Amino acid sequence: MTAISTPADVDGAVRTLRPRLGERLLVAGDPAYPAARQVWNAAVTTRPAVIARCADPAEVSVAVRAARDAGLPLSVRAGGHDWAGRALRDGGLVVDLAGMRGVTIDAPGRTATVQGGALTADLLAAATPHGLVTATGVVRSVGLAGLTTVGGYGALIGRYGLALDNLLGAEVVLADGSTVTAGPEDDSELWWALRGGGGNFGVVTELRYRLHHQPAVLAGMLMFPFAEGAAVLAGYAEITDGAPDELTIMTGFLPGPRGPMAFLCPFFSGDDLAVGERLVARLRSLGHPVVDQIGVMPYSAALSMFDASMFDGSHYLLRSRWIPEVSPAAAEALVTGAAEVSSPYSALIVNRFHGAASRVDPGATAFAQRAPHQAVEVIAAWQPGDSADRHRAWADSVVTALDPVALPGGYPNLLGPEHEDRARESYGANLDRVLAAKRRYDPGNAFASAVPSLLG
Structure with a gap:
């Protein structure tokens, strides 16, 4: 289980983050707080103590460290298409990536680089003018990070595979606030685990996809x-x-x-x-x-x-x-x-x-x-x-x-x-390796609300 201080120091986290985030740091009572704590499923009524609306990976790193130092439960809101309420934890700190939706297309190289809060619609809007696509889900408002890191069933699965089969690499902020690159030539074990293990290992702030020529x-x-x-x-x-x-x-x-x-x-x-x-x-x-x-x-x-x-x-x-x-x-x-x-x-x-x-x-x-x-x-x-x-x-x-x-x-x-x-049964013979990756990259289970929960 995550080692947290008692009681959690909400005020300390606010003091740490306010100079960096300004009005993008939200607490209960702020005018923007009610909308920021909403996810796709309106039945989710969880009330986090702090919502950190990050603009770049450096701010994500600061927010993750602030949650750790203040003893606050941590969660990540990427695309926000959340039905089970995992993106929010009562009394916790939310790393909110809603402001990180940038997409860069390399048409000649047939790759796309997207930020961690990007939606399916964001990637397709940028790729479609080039006649390019990647494997996605079937709902355009779904966040790419949550979709891809768990699987990504979709309409192109037969020809191009799952969304995660098209992932070329990712940038991840780990539980200690450090930033690492996951890919076949970088941290290949983290890259393996990210393709199916969900958000258990860190905050995915950037994803790189293979694109395919598919005009229609x-x-x-x-x-x-x-x-x-x-x-x-x-x-x-x-x-x-x-x-x-x-x-x-x-x-x-x-x-x-x-x-x-x-x-x-x-x-x-x-x-x-x-x-x-x-x-x-x-x-x-x-x-x-x-x-x-x-x-x-x-x-x-x-x-x-x-x-x-x-x-x-x-x-x-x-x-x-x-x-x-x-x-x-x-x-x-x-x-x-x-x-x-x-x-x-x-x-x-x-x-x-x-x-x-x-x-x-x-x-x-x-x-x-x-x-x-x-x-x-x-x-x-x-x-x-x-x-x-x-x-x-x-x-x-x-x-x-x-x-x-x-x-x-x-x-x-x-x-x-x-x-x-x-959910654990779904990993079959891969379960022990997935659990080992969890212990390696998030030994304190900071990302306890990820899909699926692997520890605790």
Whole structure:
């Protein structure tokens, strides 16, 4: 456990940081404090004592040292797309990277350098004019650091791998305030651990990515009546079984005007669009789509289809399971879960892991689950004022129904603090090495609220 002084010296931390940060140092009562302590999930009401809105790695280093010296629990807010409240700790000090969102593109070298608070949208806005992309998640408001260091499932996973498979290096502020470079030619062990071990080892202030020439994708949304959900899931399983790397499809159930609707969201990144069109035609034939919006567009534009699903001020709770395939038993659990949904805002999403991501040696990165599989995302969403109990019960019932066909472990970004045992299982044979890296780079467990918690 972290060794902290008793009582924590909030005033001491403020005295240390105020000359450096000025009005960017926030405490309760400051006008900007309420907005600064908000994260994506409005159900998170944690109140840190100090929020340090840093502008560069040097300020991050000073803030980390100030938290240590004052005995304050430390947490990191990067992109802020936080559902479990890990970015905030009651009475603690938050290293806030919201002001560090710069992106630099080296178009000839096909690399991007981004600051630790950069969002997916920031990178794509800079890369798209050059016809370049990297593997990201599917929501543009998600922070790149949190996404990448844990995994990074997304629409290009079959062709380009996980987001972390495209990470070339990183700059990290460790728990003692020192700054190190992680990469194949620098600290290769930290680089290994960062690619799957999350924020357990330090504050990632800069990330460097490999870019790919991908001016456009064939992508969009097909939505079907709920009654056709079972047929859609069965067809999805059949089509993806022999699909090329260039086709990644998401499926499941999304909110509709009169209840849940089955959906298929294809992304075809291949060079021969005629191949993609034929595959999309097969998807259409699985039912009678009432929404059919598929076309050729820049990758960034394709991701914008999910922007409307993010409601400001909503309360969220996530659950997840890894399953090897959308078998009849898994499909039945998903259809039943959708039929019993507790909120008109909730969703069930199946993310496919295949292709390039599945051909990486499981020992090459901390992320160990490299066999083809499906990551099921159970998103319970409701409005403020509604009791969380029935929504939690619904989400738990869905994953319980999937348990008989589930793989060990699960995607840590979708698992809450109460499921750390499952998160640790996700590392498989890599767990001992991940824990050794934790002890080496953060022996005092300063980053105890990281995804997932590895000590304490």
